[in-house]
Amino acid sequence: MKLTRRLILAAGAAGLALSTALPANAQEKTAKIGIAIPAATHGWTGGLNFHTERSIKAMEAAFPQLEFVLTTAGDVQTQVNNVEDLIAQQIDALVILPMESDPLTEPVKAAKDRGIFITAVDRGLSEEGVEDLYVGGNNPQYGVVAAEYFKSKFPEGGKIVVMRGIPTAIDNIRIEAFQKTLEGSGIEILDMQYANWNPDKAFEVMQDYLTRFPEIDGVWAGDDDAALGARAAIEQAGREEGMVLLGGSGMNRVIKMIMDGDKLIDANIFYPPTLIAPAIEVTAMRYATQSPIRGRYVLDSPLITKENAEEFYFPDSPY
Numbered sequence: 001m002k003l004t005r006r007l008i009l010a011a012g013a014a015g016l017a018l019s020t021a022l023p024a025n026a027q028e029k030t031a032k033i034g035i036a037i038p039a040a041t042h043g044w045t046g047g048l049n050f051h052t053e054r055s056i057k058a059m060e061a062a063f064p065q066l067e068f069v070l071t072t073a074g075d076v077q078t079q080v081n082n083v084e085d086l087i088a089q090q091i092d093a094l095v096i097l098p099m100e101s102d103p104l105t106e107p108v109k110a111a112k113d114r115g116i117f118i119t120a121v122d123r124g125l126s127e128e129g130v131e132d133l134y135v136g137g138n139n140p141q142y143g144v145v146a147a148e149y150f151k152s153k154f155p156e157g158g159k160i161v162v163m164r165g166i167p168t169a170i171d172n173i174r175i176e177a178f179q180k181t182l183e184g185s186g187i188e189i190l191d192m193q194y195a196n197w198n199p200d201k202a203f204e205v206m207q208d209y210l211t212r213f214p215e216i217d218g219v220w221a222g223d224d225d226a227a228l229g230a231r232a233a234i235e236q237a238g239r240e241e242g243m244v245l246l247g248g249s250g251m252n253r254v255i256k257m258i259m260d261g262d263k264l265i266d267a268n269i270f271y272p273p274t275l276i277a278p279a280i281e282v283t284a285m286r287y288a289t290q291s292p293i294r295g296r297y298v299l300d301s302p303l304i305t306k307e308n309a310e311e312f313y314f315p316d317s318p319y
Helices: 005-021 043-062 076-088 101-113 139-153 169-182 199-212 224-237 252-259 273-288
Strands: 031-038 066-073 093-096 117-121 133-137 158-164 187-194 218-220 244-246 267-269 295-299 303-305
Touching: 031 043, 031 076, 031 273, 043 066, 043 224, 043 273, 066 076, 066 273, 076 093, 076 101, 093 101, 093 273, 101 117, 117 273, 133 139, 133 273, 139 158, 139 169, 139 218, 139 244, 139 267, 139 303, 158 169, 158 199, 169 187, 187 199, 199 224, 218 224, 224 244, 224 252, 244 267, 252 267, 252 303, 273 295
Parallel strands: 031 066, 031 093, 093 117, 117 133, 133 295, 158 187, 158 218, 218 244
Antiparallel strands: 267 303
């Protein structure tokens, strides 16, 4: 079954309907669930915050015996502090989307050592086996789909530049899959730099690429915020002729560009901020129904093109 944005949202709605039907007293002991996510520093995390708050409200209404404590952070150290504060508040479970994998691994391990149930979302941790539950997108597929896109664009080979995200496990996984899939294709990666999934940083990185490389056939910006920053730099330099630009995550603005036949961006890779919803809901269900829930919940990352873009376009969504 192909997962689209509509199907994911519909599944979430069905899950909420099921949870609401369960009795409020299904769990005698009140459980406290701490949530640690990045602040809304760019579009994707803005959508993440929106869906986090929406999911908490739904779970609070369905299970009044559960308590949720939401923290957000604009930098890594603040998120480390937030995790330590949540531990001090004697939470039973921690749902965390790490800003960076390495610095958050030890604080989360400390929570685990206290008997706290760990749900890692999206970026994961730098050490395997810390989390009890993982919810995220298909990051190897994300890299493979990006590479296959460029192989289809440049069957005889070409020169591309890459913008990495931030130093996280998922960025490493995507890049490794991307590079492996490109092997033997004749496509040359001129350079890779971190753009932090940020439009301003991506604008700077793209300016540097354009200055140093007189020939660039394609750009993998890694995500849509970075793609928009790169697009602005390319247009400012007048270099859009013959170049292709691929982002990723399914921002509405970018999906609309694809639908309208944008000259630079004709495709995208789906990676929804809605993935925080099943992470919170499944964690809550563990305590509301006393279910021994553990494992991995992975959403597909299909290619979005003009032919299927309408399935992924939600103009009222914050992202």
